[in-house]
Amino acid sequence: MAASTLSEVARLAGVSPATASRVLNGSARTPGAEVADKVRAAAATLGYIANAQAQALATSSTGLLGLIVHDIADPYFSTIARGVQQAARLHGKAVLLASTGGTPAEEQEAVAQFAGRRADAIIVVGTRSTRPEHAQDNAALAAGLQRYCANGGRAAVVGQPLTGAPQIDGLQTVQLPNRELATELAQTLGAMPFREFSLVAGPPGLTTSDVRLEGFQHGLSLAGREPAPVRRTSFDRAGGYAVGLQLGGELAREGGPASGSGAAAGGPVPCIVAVNDVMAIGLIAGLRESGLEVPADVAVAGFDDIETLRDFQPALTTARLPLERIGMLAAEATLSAPQDRPDLEVAGEVMLRFSTGSPVVSPAER
Amino acid sequence: MAASTLSEVARLAGVSPATASRVLNGSARTPGAEVADKVRAAAATLGYIANAQAQALATSSTGLLGLIVHDIADPYFSTIARGVQQAARLHGKAVLLASTGGTPAEEQEAVAQFAGRRADAIIVVGTRSTRPEHAQDNAALAAGLQRYCANGGRAAVVGQPLTGAPQIDGLQTVQLPNRELATELAQTLGAMPFREFSLVAGPPGLTTSDVRLEGFQHGLSLAGREPAPVRRTSFDRAGGYAVGLQLGGELAREGGPASGSGAAAGGPVPCIVAVNDVMAIGLIAGLRESGLEVPADVAVAGFDDIETLRDFQPALTTARLPLERIGMLAAEATLSAPQDRPDLEVAGEVMLRFSTGSPVVSPAER
DNA sequence: GCGCATCTGGCAAGCGCATTCCCGATTCGC
DNA sequence: GCGAATCGGGAATGCGCTTGCCAGATGCGC
Numbered sequence: 001m002a003a004s005t006l007s008e009v010a011r012l013a014g015v016s017p018a019t020a021s022r023v024l025n026g027s028a029r030t031p032g033a034e035v036a037d038k039v040r041a042a043a044a045t046l047g048y049i050a051n052a053q054a055q056a057l058a059t060s061s062t063g064l065l066g067l068i069v070h071d072i073a074d075p076y077f078s079t080i081a082r083g084v085q086q087a088a089r090l091h092g093k094a095v096l097l098a099s100t101g102g103t104p105a106e107e108q109e110a111v112a113q114f115a116g117r118r119a120d121a122i123i124v125v126g127t128r129s130t131r132p133e134h135a136q137d138n139a140a141l142a143a144g145l146q147r148y149c150a151n152g153g154r155a156a157v158v159g160q161p162l163t164g165a166p167q168i169d170g171l172q173t174v175q176l177p178n179r180e181l182a183t184e185l186a187q188t189l190g191a192m193p194f195r196e197f198s199l200v201a202g203p204p205g206l207t208t209s210d211v212r213l214e215g216f217q218h219g220l221s222l223a224g225r226e227p228a229p230v231r232r233t234s235f236d237r238a239g240g241y242a243v244g245l246q247l248g249g250e251l252a253r254e255g256g257p258a259s260g261s262g263a264a265a266g267g268p269v270p271c272i273v274a275v276n277d278v279m280a281i282g283l284i285a286g287l288r289e290s291g292l293e294v295p296a297d298v299a300v301a302g303f304d305d306i307e308t309l310r311d312f313q314p315a316l317t318t319a320r321l322p323l324e325r326i327g328m329l330a331a332e333a334t335l336s337a338p339q340d341r342p343d344l345e346v347a348g349e350v351m352l353r354f355s356t357g358s359p360v361v362s363p364a365e366r
Numbered sequence: 367m368a369a370s371t372l373s374e375v376a377r378l379a380g381v382s383p384a385t386a387s388r389v390l391n392g393s394a395r396t397p398g399a400e401v402a403d404k405v406r407a408a409a410a411t412l413g414y415i416a417n418a419q420a421q422a423l424a425t426s427s428t429g430l431l432g433l434i435v436h437d438i439a440d441p442y443f444s445t446i447a448r449g450v451q452q453a454a455r456l457h458g459k460a461v462l463l464a465s466t467g468g469t470p471a472e473e474q475e476a477v478a479q480f481a482g483r484r485a486d487a488i489i490v491v492g493t494r495s496t497r498p499e500h501a502q503d504n505a506a507l508a509a510g511l512q513r514y515c516a517n518g519g520r521a522a523v524v525g526q527p528l529t530g531a532p533q534i535d536g537l538q539t540v541q542l543p544n545r546e547l548a549t550e551l552a553q554t555l556g557a558m559p560f561r562e563f564s565l566v567a568g569p570p571g572l573t574t575s576d577v578r579l580e581g582f583q584h585g586l587s588l589a590g591r592e593p594a595p596v597r598r599t600s601f602d603r604a605g606g607y608a609v610g611l612q613l614g615g616e617l618a619r620e621g622g623p624a625s626g627s628g629a630a631a632g633g634p635v636p637c638i639v640a641v642n643d644v645m646a647i648g649l650i651a652g653l654r655e656s657g658l659e660v661p662a663d664v665a666v667a668g669f670d671d672i673e674t675l676r677d678f679q680p681a682l683t684t685a686r687l688p689l690e691r692i693g694m695l696a697a698e699a700t701l702s703a704p705q706d707r708p709d710l711e712v713a714g715e716v717m718l719r720f721s722t723g724s725p726v727v728s729p730a731e732r
Numbered sequence: 733g734c735g736c737a738t739c740t741g742g743c744a745a746g747c748g749c750a751t752t753c754c755c756g757a758t759t760c761g762c
Numbered sequence: 763g764c765g766a767a768t769c770g771g772g773a774a775t776g777c778g779c780t781t782g783c784c785a786g787a788t789g790c791g792c
Contacts (some may be wrong), residue, residue, distance in 0.1 A: 005748055007748080018750085019771055019772075049478060050748090054749040055749060056777090057417075057748080057777045058748080072448050074444075078438050078439045081463075094463075094464070096463070237677070278674075285677045311603070324439070383778090384743075384744095388781095397741070398739095398740070416779080423780095424779045424780040734791105734792090739789090744782095745783100746782105749777090752776105753773090758767105759767085759769090762766105
């Protein structure tokens with residue numbers, strides 16, 4: 001029993017395929033009520049479901065929205081994905097998902113795949129890379145999107161503009177206030193009585209990491225602080241953890257063998273800022289492993305304000321990005337008619353919490 | 367500039383579309399090397415990308431894998447999604463994502479949509495519902511999957527078998543050891559010197575919640591414990607938090623005005639088990655809000671072992687489900703040839719951690 | 733050197749649907 | 763009451779690709 005087709009329905013209803021099509025799938029010309037009922041009845045008994053592939057071929061519109069993320073299991077991306085999904089649903093589109101791993105080569109592959117499926121729109125989420133070894137892949141990615149847009153596709157990239165890309169017509173960018181927020185965070189923290197700052201970042205060349213870093217340093221200087229030393233590690237929890245162990249060891253040695261040096265002395269403690277929450281959480285785990293208390297011995301801050309992490313103790317000081325809204329914006333930007341495209345400006349917010357000694361906020365208002 | 371078509375490539379290469387098709391998209395009959403090169407060159411200069419829609423129509427195979435989850439931003443689902451995505455990629459399939467919200471009606475809608483798109487396989491993840499108001503939708507969902515499978519689609523459901531469904535040919539089930547693991551967890555905890563147990567569950571009728579509950583109670587009885595009282599709440603963080611506040615208030619009143627009653631007395635403390643990690647985290651937040659310490663005043667355990675939550679303090683005692691693997695299994699089950707389908711047995715593991723007073727495990731081995 | 737097997741590439745028929753064009757049947761206007 | 767405008771429905775065409783089938787070309791054995 002193969003899936004029933006339009007003409008089967010038409011035959012059962014005793015009408016032509018054209019008529020059946022007109023009643024079942026919205027047409028400007030709606031046939032008479034009697035005929036329409038007959039067709040609908042036939043469709044129901046046959047359990048007819050329109051073949052979206054054939055429709056797509058005939059109408060050259062697939063109703064597909066391609067979403068490209070680095071890792072769908074990462075809460076940063078999955079939250080954005082939720083927003084995209086919601087917007088897509090509102091527009092009656094289906095979401096095609098690609099979880100790439102983060103290299104421009106894989107992203108380019110996903111773009112090609114989506115272009116082949118003639119997705120109506122493509123959204124690329126995640127940090128760009130300026131690493132020299134990615135230059136060629138970046139160019140390929142840009143070329144792929146370029147061609148996709150030239151062929152009438154709509155596309156948006158979330159985060160930063162494409163690396164080394166020409167102006168691409170039809171490509172929109174949801175620019176994230178990474179630099180500004182990082183500056184604000186650093187300025188706020190810089191005004192607090194921390195002994196010194198250090199920064200934990202991803203490998204050089206990851207734009208999100210680099211930009212946040214710049215913003216931090218800028219904010220520190222605005223606060224009249226020295227530039228902070230930077231530790232480079234992987235852009236994930238494991239990287240944060242490794243640095244936590246390392247920094248924790250150094251701090252413990254310097255502050256005395258036992259923990260609680262800062263707390264005991266009541267003196268100013270150092271503050272470590274990681275470029276994202278997940279790294280910050282790993283960092284705290286590593287520091288703890290070294291016998292340090294947060295924030296008594298060392299203060300820690302992150303970036304993103306991941307929802308799942310908001311019950312973490314000590315509550316993490318961070319910069320909130322409205323991730324779900326960002327996803328919706330990106331989707332809306334590609335799906336809406338040009339005239340009612342949303343404003344792609346995104347605002348964030350610095351969240352001071354206990355990991356930097358700020359008073360705890362009730363978890364109720366998460 | 368419209369996307370170039372196969373026949374354009376063929377014309378440029380001076381061959382017939384058939385030949386072009388044979389060289390560009392894998393065919394059993396590969397034309398001669400010279401012709402093949404010409405075609406490939408033409409395709410390259412035109413930037414040809416095969417129209418997957420048309421291919422799908424011609425071959426009646428779309429290369430689409432439909433994934434239906436309750437909420438893609440929930441780490442439980444996003445981790446499974448990662449597994450599905452990986453398996454799909456291995457098989458050269460693209461993942462179609464639907465994040466439904468969890469009601470059978472929405473799931474049925476997603477199934478219909480995927481069926482219309484002629485997805486090669488559909489995977490439905492998430493708890494079933496036995497609530498009477500869902501009976502009709504459950505039936506519709508079963509009917510939809512039934513028809514989908516009858517039309518040659520492959521499908522798998524992760525969690526429990528469909529509620530009130532007949533045997534559906536071609537529908538596979540990745541059965542999760544919820545009951546067994548819950549029993550094991552309860553038995554283990556029951557042997558420990560906790561004063562009493564109470565359970566925090568989702569609304570009655572959510573099968574995952576209900577089954578875990580049953581398992582817990584069974585384990586408690588195996589350990590010679592009384593059945594534990596059950597608090598019903600919503601199946602998410604907010605539900606856990608609400609019950610945490612409530613239970614926390616009761617315990618604080620009963621144990622004395624100040625916190626630390628159990629710790630101070632050193633006596634046995636109560637143990638609260640939530641049916642999933644996210645609820646357990648909310649629960650702990652609520653308990654803390656009431657001035658109680660975990661595990662000094664009250665022990666807490668969860669279920670799932672969500673990766674992002676593993677750095678939580680106190681480390682959460684839980685039952686680990688290999689979520690990513692589960693996703694891969696489900697995808698593999700639907701994508702592989704019948705003879706090399708994987709075994710759909712899934713094993714879990716009880717993880718004793720500090721939230722029930724067990725020694726802390728180094729975060730390194732997350 | 734001839735016939736046959738083998739191979740190579742072209743032709744054409746769909747896959748399931750939307751859409752344009754067209755024709756017969758109504759209905760309306762005068 | 764007649765012509766014209768209108769409406770309901772059917773036939774045909776094409777979307778881009780795959781593939782079975784066929785004709786021509788090539789190679790082989792005898």
